[in-house]
Each structure stands twice: as C-alpha cells, then as structure tokens.
Amino acid sequence: MIKIYGSFVSRATRNLWMLEELGLEYEHVSLDWAKQENRSAAYLKINPAGKVPTLEDGDATLSESLGINLYLVQKYGQGGLWPDDDAGRALCVQWSFWAAAELEPLAYGRIREFLFKKEPDRDQALIANMAERTGPLLDLMTLALDEHAYLSGETFTVADLNAACVMEYLDRSDFDLSGWPKVAAWYTNTYGRPANQKIQDQRAPIAADMMKRLQG
Amino acid sequence: MITLYGNDRSRATRNVWMLEELGVEYERDMVDHTKGEAKTESFLAINPGGKVPALRDGDVVMFESLAINLYLAMTYGKGGLWPDDAVGQAACVQWTVFSATEVEPHTVGALIELIFKPEAARDEAAAQACLARLPPVLNVLETTLSDLAFLGGDTFTAADLNVACVVNSLNMIGFDFTPYPKMTAWVKTCVARQG
Numbered sequence: 001m002i003k004i005y006g007s008f009v010s011r012a013t014r015n016l017w018m019l020e021e022l023g024l025e026y027e028h029v030s031l032d033w034a035k036q037e038n039r040s041a042a043y044l045k046i047n048p049a050g051k052v053p054t055l056e057d058g059d060a061t062l063s064e065s066l067g068i069n070l071y072l073v074q075k076y077g078q079g080g081l082w083p084d085d086d087a088g089r090a091l092c093v094q095w096s097f098w099a100a101a102e103l104e105p106l107a108y109g110r111i112r113e114f115l116f117k118k119e120p121d122r123d124q125a126l127i128a129n130m131a132e133r134t135g136p137l138l139d140l141m142t143l144a145l146d147e148h149a150y151l152s153g154e155t156f157t158v159a160d161l162n163a164a165c166v167m168e169y170l171d172r173s174d175f176d177l178s179g180w181p182k183v184a185a186w187y188t189n190t191y192g193r194p195a196n197q198k199i200q201d202q203r204a205p206i207a208a209d210m211m212k213r214l215q216g
Numbered sequence: 217m218i219t220l221y222g223n224d225r226s227r228a229t230r231n232v233w234m235l236e237e238l239g240v241e242y243e244r245d246m247v248d249h250t251k252g253e254a255k256t257e258s259f260l261a262i263n264p265g266g267k268v269p270a271l272r273d274g275d276v277v278m279f280e281s282l283a284i285n286l287y288l289a290m291t292y293g294k295g296g297l298w299p300d301d302a303v304g305q306a307a308c309v310q311w312t313v314f315s316a317t318e319v320e321p322h323t324v325g326a327l328i329e330l331i332f333k334p335e336a337a338r339d340e341a342a343a344q345a346c347l348a349r350l351p352p353v354l355n356v357l358e359t360t361l362s363d364l365a366f367l368g369g370d371t372f373t374a375a376d377l378n379v380a381c382v383v384n385s386l387n388m389i390g391f392d393f394t395p396y397p398k399m400t401a402w403v404k405t406c407v408a409r410q411g
C-alpha cells in the first residue's frame with residue numbers, strides 16, 4: 001500500500017491531490033510539524049532531510065513534493081495525466097521544474113510574509129518586489145494558455161497540477177490575478193477539480209486552526 | 217536533429233554534459249544571454265520566457281535546464297542514465313527536484329553576489345546568508361553518499377548529473393568542501409566523466 005507522510009497543512013496536499021486524481025488507494029500518515037514529528041529517529045530513516053512530504057511505494061521511497069507527483073504520474077497515469085507523446089511529456093517536466101525553480105521562490109517568499117508575520121510586521125517592499133517579478137511568469141503562462149486549454153496541451157496533466165499547487169500560495173495571499181484573466185480562469189478550473197476539492201475540504205478545519213495559532 | 221540553445225556561460229553546460237553522456241547527436245545555437253540575445257524575436261519564439269537554455273528535438277520545444285536533462289534521460293537514456301526500475305526512476309526525479317528547490321537557490325544566490333554582479337553592486341552579507349543555508353542540505357548528500365556510491369545506488373544516473381552540476385558550481389567561489397568528504401569524492405567522480 002502506498003504511504004504518504006505529511007499533514008494537511010504541508011506540501012503533502014500536493015501529493016494527496018495527485019493520489020486522488022489517479023484514484024489510488026493510499027495510507028495518509030499525518031506527521032505534526034509543530035510537534036517536530038518529522039524529526040523523530042524513525043522518520044529520519046525514511047527521509048534524512050527530515051522534511052515532508054515523503055512517499056513510500058513498494059521498494060521506492062522518495063521525497064520532494066513535485067518529484068513525487070512526477071514519479072506517481074509516470075507509474076500510474078500513463079496516457080492520462082502523463083501524456084503518451086514525447087512533446088506532451090517534455091512540457092509536463094518543463095512546467096513542473098518551472099513551478100519549482102521560477103514560481104515557488106516568489107510565491108512561497110510571498111506567503112511566508114502573510115503566514116508567519118502579523119500585518120504591521122510584513123515587509124511591504126519585499127512583497128511588492130516579488131509581485132513585480134511574478135508578473136512575467138504569469139505572462140509566460142498566458143502565452144501557453146493562448147495556445148491550448150491547459151499548460152501542456154488540450155487536456156489536464158501533471159503540468160497543471162504541479163503548477164497549480166504552487167500557484168496556491170499566490171491565491172492564499174490574495175495576489176491579484178485580474179491582470180491575467182486566462183491564468184485566473186485556468187487556476188479556478190484546475191484547482192477546483194473534485195480530486196483536490198476532496199483534499200481541501202479535509203484541510204480547511206486544520207488550516208483554520210493553524211491560522212488562529214499563527215495570527216492570534 | 218537536436219538543437220541546444222545557450223552558450224557556455226549559461227546553464228546550457230549541464231545539458232551539454234547530459235547530451236555527451238547519452239552520445240546523441242546535437243547542434244548548438246550559442247545564444248548569448250549576456251548580450252540580450254535571449255530576448256530577440258527569433259529566440260522568444262523558442263522560449264517566450266527569454267531565458268537559456270532551451271532545447272528543440274523534432275516537435276519537442278522546451279526550457280528549464282534540469283527539466284531538459286530529465287526529458288533527455290527519459291527519452292534517450294533508458295536502462296542507463298534513466299534506470300528501468302521504479303526505485304531508480306524515483307531517485308532520478310527526487311534528486312533532480314531536490315537540486316532545483318533545495319540546492320540551486322542558495323548556490324546561485326551566493327554566486328550572483330560574489331562573482332556575477334559588478335564588484336560595486338555585490339552584497340557580501342546576502343552571499344553569506346545563502347551559504348549559511350547550505351550545510352543542512354549538503355549534509356543530506358553526505359549522509360546518502362555514506363551508504364551509496366551514487367545517489368540512486370551503484371551506478372551513475374541522471375540524479376547524479378543533475379545534483380553534481382549544481383554542487384560543483386560552488387568551486388567557482390572557492391567553497392570549503394572539507395566538512396563533506398563523501399560528497400566531495402562523489403562530485404569529483406561525477407565531474408571527471410565530462411573529460
């Protein structure tokens with residue numbers, strides 16, 4: 001049985017979404033990060049970096065949320081979320097790495113200010129600078145979405161899932177997407193998929209609790 | 217025919233390494249991003265993001281250096297740089313994403329502040345802040361390589377290439393590798409393959 005480690009308020013939700021899309025059975029081990037459960041000796045054996053998420057699937061054990069999704073889709077999503085053709089696959093890998101290397105530093109850098117600081121302590125100059133650098137990335141997505149309905153072609157693939165689960169940080173920090181209507185529509189459509197909705201419904205009460213603790 | 221866009225002063229070098237490992241034929245288009253050549257109309261038709269490297273292979277056109285390497289390995293390196301088994305493939309994707317998210321932001325951050333920026337604009341404190349993030353990350357590599365010859369097991373794969381090309385960039389700033397003897401030996405072994 002596939003096991004995924006990491007709570008609903010961690011990057012594990014990216015993998016829970018993928019597991020639901022693929023219709024796989026899995027066991028969810030929700031390590032509590034506030035209690036340092038991810039630093040226990042038992043967990044460090046599974047992932048020496050002590051971070052979540054980690055996936056176990058038979059003999060394969062791996063970490064890195066977006067990498068886990070690429071692994072799952074190649075093994076269980078052939079012809080669906082993992083396209084059959086080389087060009088489609090190349091774009092799936094491309095957008096996943098673009099999300100990791102280009103979008104996540106800006107989107108995560110932004111949401112950190114919102115999550116871990118109270119309003120008066122937020123670094124407004126940093127937030128503005130990051131927003132400015134995010135613009136060209138959204139322009140680039142718009143060009144892809146001008147060509148086809150989804151990032152890698154006419155159908156929903158791992159490219160969309162991996163990009164949307166990073167874009168989530170912009171959404172949760174009230175980034176104004178109105179200047180990029182195609183991206184906004186793509187995001188709503190992608191993020192609102194039933195498989196993700198199922199995960200987000202489970203996450204909501206836990207996240208509300210966490211926000212109370214963080215924002216007081 | 218495969219075309220790789222970007223010169224040797226860009227991340228295209230990591231794709232050259234991969235193409236040479238795979239022994240596939242390719243040509244280079246030495247787009248010089250330092251001279252604004254990544255923003256010309258003809259190059260923007262390849263990568264509208266205006267960055268190198270980018271790759272064309274028949275009807276495949278893509279950007280993102282590490283993604284290009286995974287694509288090349290998956291397509292031309294089956295049973296070699298892209299292992300046949302799920303465990304080996306898992307290692308390749310995990311370590312390549314690790315390289316992109318956990319290592320490269322800090323190495324690039326330090327390199328920019330120490331050597332790429334004009335001297336007057338360099339920020340030593342920012343460079344040190346990046347370098348301070350590296351020990352826990354490099355320790356993950358050191359721990360993994362105390363049990364294994366390569367990141368995915370006994371043989372060199374895309375996992376090694378994609379992490380080693382990023383870690384090795386620290387040699388440009390005289391980084392002190394002594395706390396990581398296993399990792400250092402591994403980087404040397406990997407890099408030596410480039411001949």
Ligand SMILES: N[C@@H](CCC(=O)N[C@@H](CS)C(=O)NCC(=O)O)C(=O)O
Binds near residue numbers: 051
């Ligand atoms: N690049 C990694 C980042 C993983 C990461 O930073 N996870 C956080 C939670 S989402 C974590 O485990 N933090 C706890 C810690 O670093 O101790 C990924 O995408 O999986």
Ligand SMILES: N[C@@H](CCC(=O)N[C@@H](CS)C(=O)NCC(=O)O)C(=O)O
Binds near residue numbers: 101266280281
């Ligand atoms: N995450 C991208 C980064 C690409 C990148 O920043 N490339 C640099 C050269 S190595 C570039 O083209 N810079 C020109 C610019 O940003 O204008 C990758 O790994 O390919």
